[in-house]
Amino acid sequence: xxxxxxxxxxxxxxxxxxxxxxxxxxxxxxxxxxxxxxxxxxxxxxxxxxxxxxxxxxxxxxxxxxxxxxxxxxxxxxxxxxxxxxxxxxxxxxxxxxxxxxxxxxxxxxxxxxxxxxxxxxxxxxxxxxxxxxxxxxxxxxxxxxxxxxxxxxxxxxxxxxxxxxxxxxxxxxxxxxxxxxxxxxxxxxxxxxxxxxxxxxxxxxxxxxxxxxxxxxxxxxxxxxxxxxxxxxxxxxxxxxxxxxxx
Amino acid sequence: xxxxxxxxxxxxxxxxxxxxxxxxxxxxxxxxxxxxxxxxxxxxxxxxxxxxxxxxxxxxxxxxxxxxxxxxxxxxxxxxxxxxxxxxxxxxxxxxxxxxxxxxxxxxxxxxxxxxxxxxxxxxxxxxxxxxxxxxxxxxxxxxxxxxxxxxxxxxxxxxxxxxxxxxxxxxxxxxxxxxxxxxx
Numbered sequence: 041x042x043x044x045x046x047x048x049x050x051x052x053x054x055x056x057x058x059x060x061x062x063x064x065x066x067x068x069x070x071x072x073x074x075x076x077x078x079x080x081x082x083x084x085x086x087x088x089x090x091x092x093x094x095x096x097x098x099x100x101x102x103x104x105x106x107x108x109x110x111x112x113x114x115x116x117x118x119x120x121x122x123x124x125x126x127x128x129x130x131x132x133x134x135x136x137x138x139x140x141x142x143x144x145x146x147x148x149x150x151x152x153x154x155x156x157x158x159x160x161x162x163x164x165x166x167x168x169x170x171x172x173x174x175x176x177x178x179x180x181x182x183x184x185x186x187x188x189x190x191x192x193x194x195x196x197x198x199x200x201x202x203x204x205x206x207x208x209x210x211x212x213x214x215x216x217x218x219x220x221x222x223x224x225x226x227x228x229x230x231x232x233x234x235x236x237x238x239x240x241x242x243x244x245x246x247x248x249x250x251x252x253x254x255x256x257x258x259x260x261x262x263x264x265x266x267x268x269x270x271x272x273x274x275x276x277x278x279x280x281x282x283x284x285x286x287x288x
Numbered sequence: 289x290x291x292x293x294x295x296x297x298x299x300x301x302x303x304x305x306x307x308x309x310x311x312x313x314x315x316x317x318x319x320x321x322x323x324x325x326x327x328x329x330x331x332x333x334x335x336x337x338x339x340x341x342x343x344x345x346x347x348x349x350x351x352x353x354x355x356x357x358x359x360x361x362x363x364x365x366x367x368x369x370x371x372x373x374x375x376x377x378x379x380x381x382x383x384x385x386x387x388x389x390x391x392x393x394x395x396x397x398x399x400x401x402x403x404x405x406x407x408x409x410x411x412x413x414x415x416x417x418x419x420x421x422x423x424x425x426x427x428x429x430x431x432x433x434x435x436x437x438x439x440x441x442x443x444x445x446x447x448x449x450x451x452x453x454x455x456x457x458x459x460x461x462x463x464x465x466x467x468x469x470x471x472x473x
Contacts, residue, residue, distance in 0.1 A: 072462070080412055091321060
C-alpha cells in the first residue's frame with residue numbers, strides 16, 4: 041500500500057498551480073515547479089504549429105470532398121448494417137439456444153416449440169422438476185398433447201387408480217420410484233422408456249420408473265410426481281400403483 | 289486556445305474550410321505533439337499524423353466545446369498510441385542508444401539546467417522522467433489544459449485517480465528540482 045503523499049493544503053496548492061495561479065501568488069518553495077510547468081505549457085513555436093500541417097490539410101481536403109464524404113457515409117452505413125446483422129444473429133442464436141435448453145418464459149418457449157421444434161414449456165418444466173427432485177412442484181402443462189388431469193383425479197380408463205400419462209416418455213431419463221401401494225418393491229432404477237402403458241412386472245421388486253414430462257401423481261394424492269407410464273420391472277405395480285394420481 | 293470563435297471555426301473546418309482547419313491544427317497540435325513526445329517519443333510523429341487523419345474524417349460528426357474537442361482529439365491520439373505500442377511490442381526493435389531518454393535529450397543534462405530558466409524541451413524532458421501515468425496526468429492537466437474530469441475521460445480513469453497521479457507527479461518534480469538546487473549549492 042502506497043503511503044499518501046502530502047496533506048490536503050499542499051494538494052490544493054498543487055491544484056492551484058495546475059489551474060494557472062499567477063507566479064506572484066505562488067509560495068517561493070513552489071516557484072521552480074511553477075516555472076517548469078509554465079515552460080512545458082508555453083505557446084507552440086511556429087515550427088511546432090507547422091509540423092505535419094501540410095499532410096493534415098491534404099487529409100482534410102480529401103475528407104471534405106463530396107466523393108470522399110459520400111464514401112465515408114456509405115462505409116458508415118455499411119458498418120452499421122453489419123453490426124446490426126451481427127447483433128441480430130447473436131440474439132437469434134442465443135434465443136434458440138435458450139429455447140432448446142428450455143429456459144425461456146412459457147409463452148416464448150411454446151412459440152419456440154411451435155416454430156423450431158424446441159421442447160415445449162411443459163416438457164421443460166417437467167425436466168426442471170425432475171432435475172430438482174421436487175415432488176410437490178407440479179409442472180405447468182400448457183401443451184395440448186399432454187392433457188393433464190387435475191390433481192388427485194383419476195383419469196378415465198386408468199386401472200387401479202394410477203395416473204396415466206398421455207405422452208411418450210423421455211428416452212434416456214433417470215428417475216427414482218417409491219412404491220407406496222400394494223406392491224412391495226422400493227428401489228432406484230434406471231428408467232427405460234417404454235411407450236406402451238401396460239405394466240410389466242418382474243419378480244425382484246426393482247423400480248424402474250419412467251419419467252414422463254408432465255403427469256405426476258403418487259399414492260397418497262399429494263401431488264408427488266408419478267413416473268409413468270408403468271415402470272418396467274415392477275412386480276406389483278410398485279411405484280404408486282394404488283395412488284390417486286394427482287396431476288397438476 | 290481559440291476561445292469565443294471556436295464554434296464558428298469548427299463549423300467552417302467541418303464544412304471544408306482549409307483556413308479554419310489550419311487554425312484548429314495550429315492551436316492544438318503543439319500540445320498534441322508534446323504530449324506524444326512525453327508518452328512515446330519514437331512514435332510521436334506517426335501517432336499524431338494518424339490521430340489527425342482520424343479526426344478529419346470524423347470532424348463533421350463532432351459537436352461540443354473547445355475543451356471537449358481537445359478531450360476528443362487526445363482520446364483519439366491516446367487510442368492510436370496504444371495501438372502503435374501494441375504493434376511495436378509484437379516486433380521489438382533494438383534501441384539506438386541507452387544514453388538518450390524518451391525525449392531524445394540527455395536526462396542528466398536537462399536536470400542540470402532547470403534552476404532558472406526552463407526551456408520547453410527541458411521541462412518536457414523532466415516530465416518524461418516521471419512514471420508514465422503521472423507524466424500523462426501532468427501533461428493533460430497542465431500542457432493540454434484539460435480539467436480533472438476531461439483528463440480522467442481521456443485516461444479512462446476516475447477523476448480522483450487522475451488528481452492523485454497529477455499531485456504525485458508534481459511532488460516528484462518539485463523534489464527533483466529541490467535536489468538539483470541543493471546539489472548545485
